[in-house]
Amino acid sequence: MKTLMCRVAAVAVLASPIAQAQNAEIAATVTDERGKPIADAVVIAVPADGSLRLPAKAPDEVVDQVDKEFLPKVQAVLVGTPITFPNRDSVRHQVYSFSPAKHFELPLYSGTPQAVVFDKPGVVVLGCNIHDWMVGYVYVSESPYFGKTDADGKTVLANLPPGAYVARVWHPQLAGTEEATRKTVDASRGRRTAVAWALSLKPEVKIRRAPAAGQRGGY
Amino acid sequence: MDFPSRPGCRSSAVPRARVPALFVLGLATALHGAGARADWELGASAGAFYDDNLTRAQNPADKRAAGAASAQASAINFHPFTGSDSGTLTLYARGELFSRYTGLGNAVAGATAAYRHKFGVGALAPWISVSAGASYDDYRDDLRTSTRVDVRAEAGRRFSEDLDASVGVYYERRYDDNGEPVVPGISGKVFDLAGQGAFVRAGYSPTNELYIDAKAGVRRGDVESTSQRNFQIFIASSAIAADPVWGDPALFAYRLRGTTWTGALTGSYALSNQSSIDVAYNYGFTQAAQGLEYTTHAVYLTFIYRH
Numbered sequence: 001m002k003t004l005m006c007r008v009a010a011v012a013v014l015a016s017p018i019a020q021a022q023n024a025e026i027a028a029t030v031t032d033e034r035g036k037p038i039a040d041a042v043v044i045a046v047p048a049d050g051s052l053r054l055p056a057k058a059p060d061e062v063v064d065q066v067d068k069e070f071l072p073k074v075q076a077v078l079v080g081t082p083i084t085f086p087n088r089d090s091v092r093h094q095v096y097s098f099s100p101a102k103h104f105e106l107p108l109y110s111g112t113p114q115a116v117v118f119d120k121p122g123v124v125v126l127g128c129n130i131h132d133w134m135v136g137y138v139y140v141s142e143s144p145y146f147g148k149t150d151a152d153g154k155t156v157l158a159n160l161p162p163g164a165y166v167a168r169v170w171h172p173q174l175a176g177t178e179e180a181t182r183k184t185v186d187a188s189r190g191r192r193t194a195v196a197w198a199l200s201l202k203p204e205v206k207i208r209r210a211p212a213a214g215q216r217g218g219y
Numbered sequence: 220m221d222f223p224s225r226p227g228c229r230s231s232a233v234p235r236a237r238v239p240a241l242f243v244l245g246l247a248t249a250l251h252g253a254g255a256r257a258d259w260e261l262g263a264s265a266g267a268f269y270d271d272n273l274t275r276a277q278n279p280a281d282k283r284a285a286g287a288a289s290a291q292a293s294a295i296n297f298h299p300f301t302g303s304d305s306g307t308l309t310l311y312a313r314g315e316l317f318s319r320y321t322g323l324g325n326a327v328a329g330a331t332a333a334y335r336h337k338f339g340v341g342a343l344a345p346w347i348s349v350s351a352g353a354s355y356d357d358y359r360d361d362l363r364t365s366t367r368v369d370v371r372a373e374a375g376r377r378f379s380e381d382l383d384a385s386v387g388v389y390y391e392r393r394y395d396d397n398g399e400p401v402v403p404g405i406s407g408k409v410f411d412l413a414g415q416g417a418f419v420r421a422g423y424s425p426t427n428e429l430y431i432d433a434k435a436g437v438r439r440g441d442v443e444s445t446s447q448r449n450f451q452i453f454i455a456s457s458a459i460a461a462d463p464v465w466g467d468p469a470l471f472a473y474r475l476r477g478t479t480w481t482g483a484l485t486g487s488y489a490l491s492n493q494s495s496i497d498v499a500y501n502y503g504f505t506q507a508a509q510g511l512e513y514t515t516h517a518v519y520l521t522f523i524y525r526h
Binding site for chain 1: 259262301305341381427430489490491493525
C-alpha cells in the first residue's frame with residue numbers, strides 16, 4: 001500500500017528501459033513552517049506546456065475501512081481511476097461524498113461493493129453515514145505525475161519526461177489554496193530535482209470518537 | 220412514630236422484580252439475532268464521586284455528604300438496520316461503594332434498547348432517538364432496593380465537527396417493593412417514584428481531545444427527601460419510612476411531589492479513540508410542597524474505556 005501511495009501513477013506513459021533511464025525525477029519534501037515533515041501531502045506535477053499524456057486506463061485503487069476508519073486516510077489517484085471501498089469491519093458502512101468532484105453514495109454494505117470511478121479532478125471528501133467520525137480524502141489528479149508524502153514528508157515523482165513542470169501540493173489541512181503552492185520545476189533528463197515546500201496547516205478538527213460518561217443524578 | 224394517620228396515600232404492592240429480567244431476556248434474544256453484521260463493544264469505567272446532599276434535605280442538620288467509588292462494565296451492540304436507522308442494545312452492571320454510609324452501597328444490573336433515525340445523509344443530518352431501559356438496583360440497605368424503568372425521546376443535530384446539540388423528554392419509574400409503613404395508613408414505599416422531564420444539551424470540542432457538554436433540565440414528579448421528623452414535610456408526603464442508612468439521629472425518608480431543575484457540565488478528555496477521563500459537575504434544585512426546597516451538588520471523576 002505504501003508503495004502504491006508513493007509511486008507515480010504514470011504507469012503506461014513510458015515503455016522502454018532506455019527511455020526510463022533518460023527520464024527525470026522530482027524529489028519533493030513537504031514540511032510545516034517549523035520544518036516538521038508532513039505526511040499525506042499530495043504533490044502534483046503538470047507539464048508547463050500542458051501536454052498531458054494519460055494512460056488508456058488507470059489501474060484500480062482501494063480505500064479500505066478498517067476499525068471504523070478509512071485506510072489510507074488520503075488516497076491520490078489519476079482522473080478516471082476506479083476505487084473500491086472494501087469493508088473489513090464486522091459492522092456495515094455507508095460511504096458517501098457530497099464533494100463537487102464526485103457525488104456518490106454506497107448504500108449500507110458489507111464486503112466489497114462495486115467500484116466508483118473518480119472521473120473529475122479535485123478533492124473528494126469521504127464520510128460514513130453510520131460512523132460520523134470517519135473521514136477520508138481522495139485527491140483526483142488531472143496529471144499522471146503525482147505522489148503522496150510518507151512519514152518523512154518525502155515523495156519522488158519518477159519517470160517524468162524531461163522538461164518544465166508546474167508543481168503544487170495539497171493537504172487536508174492546507175491553510176491556503178493549492179494554487180498558492182505552485183512552483184516551476186525544471187526536470188532535466190536523467191536527474192533528480194529536489195523541490196521543497198513549507199506549508200502552513202490549519203488545526204485538524206475531527207468529530208469525537210472517544211466515549212464520554214453519561215450524566216447521572218438522583219432526585 | 221407518632222405521626223397522625225392520613226387517608227389517600229398511594230401504595231404500590233405489585234412485584235416488579237421480573238420486569239428487568241424479562242427485558243434483559245428479550246434483549247439477549249434480539250442480540251443473538253443481530254448476527255455478524257452488528258458491532259459489539261465492551262465498555263468499562265471506574266471512578267469516584269462526591270455528593271454534598273445525599274439525603275436531599277433542606278435543613279443543614281439533615282444533610283449528609285459522602286464520597287463513593289464506582290465501577291461499571293457494559294456490553295454494547297450497535298446494529299445499523301439501514302443507512303439511516305440503527306439500534307443500540309446495552310447490557311450493563313455497575314456498583315457503588317460509599318465511604319461513610321455503607322447502606323448506600325449498591326449493585327445494579329440493567330439494559331437499554333435505543334433506536335435512532337437520521338434524517339438524511341451526512342454528519343450534519345438531524346436525528347431522533349427513542350430508548351427504553353430497565354434495571355434492578357440492589358442496595359445493601361433494602362429500603363432503596365428497587366426496579367427502574369424509563370423511556371426517552373431525543374432529537375438533535377450536529378452543526379459542525381465540533382458542535383452538537385439535542386433536546387429530549389423522558390419518563391421514569393422506580394418500583395419499590397420493600398418500604399415498610401411506619402405510620403398506619405401511609406405507604407412506606409418512599410422509593411416508589413414516578414417522574415417526567417425534559418432537557419436541552421449542547422456539546423463543544425475546543426480541541427480534538429477535549430469535549431465539553433452542558434445540559435439543563437427540568438423534572439416534575441415524585442422526589443424523595445430525608446430529614447428528621449418534620450411535620451410540614453409529613454403533611455405534604457405520600458409515603459414515609461424509617462431510613463436507617465444514616466445512623467443516629469434517626470432520619471425518615473419522605474416521598475413528595477416536586478419540581479427539580481438540573482444543570483450539568485462535563486469535561487471529557489480523550490486519551491485515545493477508546494478511552495477518556497471525564498470530570499463532571501451536577502447541580503440540582505428541587506421545590507416540593509409545603510415550601511420544601513433543597514439543592515444538591517455533585518462532582519464526578521471517571522475513567523472510561525471502550526473496546
